[in-house]
Amino acid sequence: LMVWLRRTTHYLFIVVVAVNSTLLTINAGDYIFYTDWAWTSFVVFSISQSTMLVVGAIYYMLFTGVPGTATYYATIMTIYTWVAKGAWFALGYPYDFIAVPVWIPSAMLLDLTYWATRRNKHAAIIIGGTLVGLSLPIFNMINLLLVRDPLEMAFKYPRPTLPPYMTPIEPQVGKFYNSPVALGSGAGAVLSVPKAALGAKLNTWTYRWMAA
Numbered sequence: 001l002m003v004w005l006r007r008t009t010h011y012l013f014i015v016v017v018a019v020n021s022t023l024l025t026i027n028a029g030d031y032i033f034y035t036d037w038a039w040t041s042f043v044v045f046s047i048s049q050s051t052m053l054v055v056g057a058i059y060y061m062l063f064t065g066v067p068g069t070a071t072y073y074a075t076i077m078t079i080y081t082w083v084a085k086g087a088w089f090a091l092g093y094p095y096d097f098i099a100v101p102v103w104i105p106s107a108m109l110l111d112l113t114y115w116a117t118r119r120n121k122h123a124a125i126i127i128g129g130t131l132v133g134l135s136l137p138i139f140n141m142i143n144l145l146l147v148r149d150p151l152e153m154a155f156k157y158p159r160p161t162l163p164p165y166m167t168p169i170e171p172q173v174g175k176f177y178n179s180p181v182a183l184g185s186g187a188g189a190v191l192s193v194p195k196a197a198l199g200a201k202l203n204t205w206t207y208r209w210m211a212a
Contacts, residue, residue, distance in 0.1 A: 014060045014069070018076035021056050022084075042144075046137035046184030049101060051195040053077075054132045057107050058124060058199040067115035074107035099147045102139040106132045121200055129196030133188030137181045 057070035078100060085098040110128040117123035 010060075010064055011072075014064075014073055015076055017056060017060075018073050019080050021052060022077040022080040042137070042141070042180035043184045043187065046140065046180075046188050047191055049103070049140070050106070050133045050136040050188035050192045053103050053106060053136065054110065054129050054192045054196045055199040055202075057110055057132075058128065058196045059203050061111065061114055061124070062121060062200055062203040065119065067111045067119070070107040070110040070114075071104060074103035077103055096147050099144060102143045103136070105139050106136045109135055125196040125200055126193055129193040130189045132196075133190065133192030134185045137184035137188060141181045 053074065057073045060073050061067070061069040063069075081098070081100045085095075085100055088097050089095055109131040110124065113128035113131060114120070114124040117127070
């Protein structure tokens with residue numbers, strides 16, 4: 001019974017934190033982050049998403065020791081974002097008002113790395129973290145190409161409480177970067193590794209705290 005209760009608590013904890021991670025993604029202040037900024041600041045978006053995903057996913061994957069937990073974590077985030085999408089649609093906003101980020105394939109790569117290396121924590125940090133950072137911008141750009149017109153949504157439906165310095169701007173393609181996917185993947189791959197290490201270290205601290 002105690003083993004069952006501990007496992008149930010672990011997975012419930014994953015659900016709670018994944019939901020909160022999703023809140024950080026789709027709400028920044030009081031406006032919808034993804035649709036406004038995914039085109040205009042795709043590099044910044046890619047880095048934030050890959051690093052945020054890898055911290056929580058590797059934390060819980062190492063916490064449970066079960067390959068597949070990272071995908072489970074990303075799936076909860078995706079479902080919750082679709083619920084938010086439906087809520088905004090019910091309020092009268094267009095269907096494309098929120099474009100749901102693609103987390104699951106990158107989390108699957110992290111799980112596959114952990115499984116293929118026979119649960120090697122360091123391989124999961126280095127290889128898995130790199131794969132998450134490399135892949136997430138690619139999957140999300142494919143996702144964005146299916147959205148009707150994110151910039152039109154951003155300008156047609158502005159958030160009334162949006163600070164002036166966060167107002168969406170037309171992208172300056174070629175002025176800041178020529179390939180947002182390549183730059184996002186490169187920066188994400190580099191930064192996701194130390195973030196994965198942070199997630200692993202948080203897992204260690206958690207065990208020490210539980211044992212105290």
